[in-house]
Amino acid sequence: xxxxxxxxxxxxxxxxxxxxxxxxxxxxxxxxxxxxxxxxxxxxxxxxxxxxxxxxxxxxxxxxxxxxxxxxxxxxxxxxxxxxxxxxxxxxxxxxxxxxxxxxxxxxxxxxxxxxxxxxxxxxxxxxxxxxxxxxxxxxxxxxxxxxxxxxxxxxxxxxxxxxxxxxxxxxxxxxxxxxxxxxxxxxxxxxxxxxxxxxxxxxxxxxxxxxxxxxxxxxxxxxxxxxxxxxxxxxxxxxxxxxxxxxxxxxxxxxxxxxxxxxxxxxxxxxxxxxxxxxxxxxxxxxxxxxxxxxxxxxxxxxxxxxxxxxxxxxxxxxxxxxxxxxxxxxxxxxxxxxxxxxxxxxxxxxxxxxxxxxxxxxxxxxxxxxxxxxx
Amino acid sequence: xxxxxxxxxxxxxxxxxxxxxxxxxxxxxxxxxxxxxxxxxxxxxxxxxxxxxxxxxxxxxxxxxxxxxxxxxxxxxxxxxxxxxxxxxxxxxxxxxxxxxxxxxxxxxxxxxxxxxxxxxxxxxxxxxxxxxxxxxxxxxxxxxxxxxxxxxxxxxxxxxxxxxxxxxxxxxxxxxxxxxxxxxxxxxxxxxxxxxxxxxxxxxxxxxxxxxxxxxxxxxxxxxxxxxxxxxxxxxxxxxxxxxxxxxxxxxxxxxxxxxxxxxxxxxxxxxxxxxxxxxxxxxxxxxxxxxxxxxxxxxxxxxxxxxxxxxx
Numbered sequence: 001x002x003x004x005x006x007x008x009x010x011x012x013x014x015x016x017x018x019x020x021x022x023x024x025x026x027x028x029x030x031x032x033x034x035x036x037x038x039x040x041x042x043x044x045x046x047x048x049x050x051x052x053x054x055x056x057x058x059x060x061x062x063x064x065x066x067x068x069x070x071x072x073x074x075x076x077x078x079x080x081x082x083x084x085x086x087x088x089x090x091x092x093x094x095x096x097x098x099x100x101x102x103x104x105x106x107x108x109x110x111x112x113x114x115x116x117x118x119x120x121x122x123x124x125x126x127x128x129x130x131x132x133x134x135x136x137x138x139x140x141x142x143x144x145x146x147x148x149x150x151x152x153x154x155x156x157x158x159x160x161x162x163x164x165x166x167x168x169x170x171x172x173x174x175x176x177x178x179x180x181x182x183x184x185x186x187x188x189x190x191x192x193x194x195x196x197x198x199x200x201x202x203x204x205x206x207x208x209x210x211x212x213x214x215x216x217x218x219x220x221x222x223x224x225x226x227x228x229x230x231x232x233x234x235x236x237x238x239x240x241x242x243x244x245x246x247x248x249x250x251x252x253x254x255x256x257x258x259x260x261x262x263x264x265x266x267x268x269x270x271x272x273x274x275x276x277x278x279x280x281x282x283x284x285x286x287x288x289x290x291x292x293x294x295x296x297x298x299x300x301x302x303x304x305x306x307x308x309x310x311x312x313x314x315x316x317x318x319x320x321x322x323x324x325x326x327x328x329x330x331x332x333x334x335x336x337x338x339x340x341x342x343x344x345x346x347x348x349x350x351x352x353x354x355x356x357x358x359x360x361x362x363x364x365x366x367x368x369x370x371x372x373x374x375x376x377x
Numbered sequence: 378x379x380x381x382x383x384x385x386x387x388x389x390x391x392x393x394x395x396x397x398x399x400x401x402x403x404x405x406x407x408x409x410x411x412x413x414x415x416x417x418x419x420x421x422x423x424x425x426x427x428x429x430x431x432x433x434x435x436x437x438x439x440x441x442x443x444x445x446x447x448x449x450x451x452x453x454x455x456x457x458x459x460x461x462x463x464x465x466x467x468x469x470x471x472x473x474x475x476x477x478x479x480x481x482x483x484x485x486x487x488x489x490x491x492x493x494x495x496x497x498x499x500x501x502x503x504x505x506x507x508x509x510x511x512x513x514x515x516x517x518x519x520x521x522x523x524x525x526x527x528x529x530x531x532x533x534x535x536x537x538x539x540x541x542x543x544x545x546x547x548x549x550x551x552x553x554x555x556x557x558x559x560x561x562x563x564x565x566x567x568x569x570x571x572x573x574x575x576x577x578x579x580x581x582x583x584x585x586x587x588x589x590x591x592x593x594x595x596x597x598x599x600x601x602x603x604x605x606x607x608x609x610x611x612x613x614x615x616x617x618x619x620x621x622x623x624x625x626x627x628x629x630x631x632x633x634x635x636x637x638x639x640x641x642x643x644x645x646x647x648x649x650x651x652x653x654x655x656x657x658x659x660x661x662x663x664x665x666x667x668x669x670x671x672x673x674x675x676x677x678x679x680x681x682x683x684x685x686x687x688x689x690x691x
Contacts, residue, residue: 046491094419094471145671149678154419154471155621156674159667162614166667170660286482292475329490329497334483341476346466 024304028297031343032311035336042335043328053326060321061314067321069202074313075306076211077269077287082294082305083218084262089300090222091255092235093146097157098263099288100164101138105131105267107168110176110186110279113193113272123193124272128210131268132261138164139260143253153256169281176279185280195273207269211306214262219302221258231255263288290316293337297344312337380653388528390649395529397648398641399537400425400599404619405637406543407452407591409630412623413551414584415564419474420459421592422616423481428452428596430485433607434492436506444506445536445597452593453586460582486609500607508534508602534602536594543591548630560584592616614667621670625677636673643669 039057044050061071081098088095108130113123141160145151169184178187195206222228233241234248241248266288271279294312298304316333323330384390404421411418431451436444455477462468462476490497513531517523551557562570563580571577599615600607618640626633643665650662 145675145678149675150682151674151678152620152624154417155617155624156671158614158617159621159671159674162667163664163671166660166664170658173660174658289479289482293479296472296475327495329487331483331487331490331497334479335487338476338480338484341472341479342462342466342468345468345472345476346462347468 024299028308028340028344031297031340034343035339038339039332039336042332047326047328049326053322053328056322056325057315057318057328059318060325061317065202067317069199069204071313071317072208073203073205073273073275074316075309076208077266078290078294078309078313078316079211079306080214080262080266080269081288081291082298082309083214083291083302084259084266085291085295086298086300086302086305087218087222087255087259087262089295090235091231091252092238093143093153093252093256095139095142095153095157095256095259096289096292097139097142097160097256097260098266098291099284099286100157100161101135101260101263102267102270102284102288103161103164103168104138105135105264106271106279106283107171107267108134108264109268109271110189113189114176114186118193119190121192123190124195127193127272128265128268131264133264135264135267136257136261139263140253140257143256147249147253165282168279172279172281183280186278188278189272193272194277195269197274203274205274207273210265210269214265215302215306218262222302227251227254290337293341296341384649384653385646388525390645391529392532393645393648394638394642395533395537396603396641397644398637399534399540400595400603401615401619401622401641401644402540402634402637403536403543403595403598404592404616405622405626405633406540406547406630407588407595408619408623409626409628409633410547410560410584410591411588412628413564414560414581414588415567416463416470416581416585416588417474417620418459418585418588418592419471419620420455420477420481420589420616421619422612422614423474423478424452424455424589424592425596425599425612425616426481426485426610427455428593429600429611430488430500430596430607431593432597433500433503433505433600434488436601437500437503441506441508441601444601445508445594448597448600449590449594452596453590455593456586456589457582459589460585463585464578464582482610485607489607489609498609503606505606506601507605508536508598510602511535511538534598536598536602539594540598544630544634551630556580592619595619618666618670621674625673627677639673640666640669 040050040054043053043057047053061067081102084098084101109127112118112127112130117123117126138160142151142153142156145156146153172184172186176186177184198204198206198208220228222232230241230246231251233244233246234251238248241251270276270283276283290312294305294308297312298308315336319330319333322328322332404425407424408418408421428448428451432444432448435447439447459470459473459477462473463470486497489500493500493502496502510532511534514527516526516531519526549557551561559570559575559580562575563577563584567577570580595615596612599611604611619637622636622640623633625639626636647662647665650657650665651659
């Protein structure tokens with residue numbers, strides 16, 4: 001099925017790295033400004049106290065140590081899900097399985113933490129490893145189905161997500177539920193299985209370190225190893241990669257497996273982290289899919305992922321606080337997200353860019369992708 | 378086991394299958410149009426959700442058919458937005474689909490909260506209407522099989538019959554009209570129709586609009602007949618199952634109808650099984666449609682690969 005037209009991103013042109021970075025940053029910035037303008041509009045139409053709501057959205061996350069902690073914790077988790085999506089997107093596989101990997105990873109970590117091993121110092125590392133193996137396996141499944149049979153990875157990975165959610169619901173209800181508790185949740189994990197706190201009285205824990213390590217590891221794997229070069233070639237130009245003798249199936253399956261391991265790590269970061277410290281049904285609430293936005297805005301570049309996560313987590317926390325303190329629901333953030341994705345993925349240029357170029361250089365080398373007068377709204 | 382077989386072949390269960398298949402069939406037909414025009418519409422689920430909410434809110438203040446049309450219209454508008462960003466702004470169609478999906482999951486909850494004054498879970502406080510059922514009880518007068526026919530075919534949504542008609546209409550459009558040929562040509566090999574002077578981008582844009590309108594119609598059926606009212610994420614992945622059904626149906630209207638009926642049957646099974654086998658955990662029963670979709674996808678892919686090998690295309 002040849003439904004996806006190849007996209008020329010211009011990455012392979014010999015251009016200064018900083019020119020590209022600056023251009024992408026400016027595009028992302030413009031997209032955020034337009035999205036925020038749309039948010040202002042929505043808030044003014046729907047809210048009784050629009051000024052207060054918008055100020056809460058923009059300033060509240062930075063107001064207290066506790067809220068800063070929530071923000072940093074969110075950044076770490078968004079970074080990992082963004083990395084997982086970046087990795088598969090770079091190979092041009094649109095697998096959306098991070099949610100399922102997150103749940104099976106969390107389940108694996110929970111079984112370790114609640115076993116006798118969880119009481120010892122081994123609980124922490126073994127929980128993480130178990131989560132990553134489970135997530136990797138769950139990422140491997142749609143990969144091998146596509147490599148061997150050509151089964152569409154979007155559909156299969158999404159179906160596996162729903163299955164993982166129901167599996168988690170089932171196992172928590174039947175096996176793991178805390179005795180005497182009315183809620184579908186496990187007992188708190190023993191302290192030896194939890195991520196140690198890095199900053200007292202906040203949620204900032206070892207997960208932040210894992211997020212940074214994951215960024216460096218994915219960057220190194222993609223840009224400093226032959227595996228990464230092959231992976232990017234398969235993503236950019238599968239035919240060329242095939243002529244060059246690259247085993248594209250192996251690359252594809254391994255990329256999806258590694259991304260799955262990252263998804264599993266995220267599951268461990270949720271349940272073994274300070275935020276939960278236990279497994280609850282439906283604890284994730286669609287969080288994994290935020291990684292799609294992170295990856296798209298970061299253009300699948302591992303080093304850009306944490307930067308995007310920093311900004312987006314701030315908006316997310318702002319929206320949560322706005323939801324609590326004012327009458328604007330937090331879900332307004334999804335409108336912002338959709339606008340940002342659409343604008344970043346589009347090739348647009350601001351009106352007047354050619355005019356400014358003329359003003360400064362005398363002549364205007366019109367960019368090929370520009371659309372005359374196309375202000376996206 | 379006998380009870381299960383008796384249940385499956387009962388008129389009531391077949392009627393259930395028609396009911397559960399209808400929203401799926403409408404979305405699948407939408408996916409088919411987009412797929413044949415060369416665009417994988419991953420936003421089907423989101424568009425269905427938007428169709429659900431729009432039809433519920435509008436039908437609370439207007440007659441039922443206005444609600445249905447509003448759901449379809451909302452879908453068409455989303456399709457036009459997708460076409461604008463994909464064709465004019467050159468964004469990848471799959472990424473545009475992701476964006477619409479993100480917009481739909483959060484945006485519907487946001488809009489519901491605004492429309493109901495703070496309710497985020499359900500539209501229980503909105504007096505939304507249902508699509509009237511079409512009564513065919515006169516079929517009972519046929520001797521012999523009359524009562525059975527009534528049981529299977531009577532009391533279905535108006536949209537079930539529309540969907541059945543659409544299968545035929547879309548088949549006729551695709552294989553018996555020049556525009557259908559254009560559409561298939563654009564999806565198969567865009568350079569050829571372009572060289573022949575066919576407006577390729579217009580064909581693609583209209584395909585996306587129609588595809589999304591059909592998904593919106595599926596949403597209206599879901600929220601105005603299968604359930605009355607809106608709940609957050611009520612599509613429960615039906616739009617993605619529809620994507621699988623397009624592939625399983627070999628990208629042909631009749632095949633797609635059969636695939637939608639198959640998935641509808643397993644969806645219906647999830648409502649019947651708890652009553653028959655109380656010992657099966659409900660979570661495992663709810664997994665059935667997703668497991669079946671994966672199995673169908675794998676089996677279809679094996680078959681497609683064999684066909685490809687037979688033709689020696691590789």
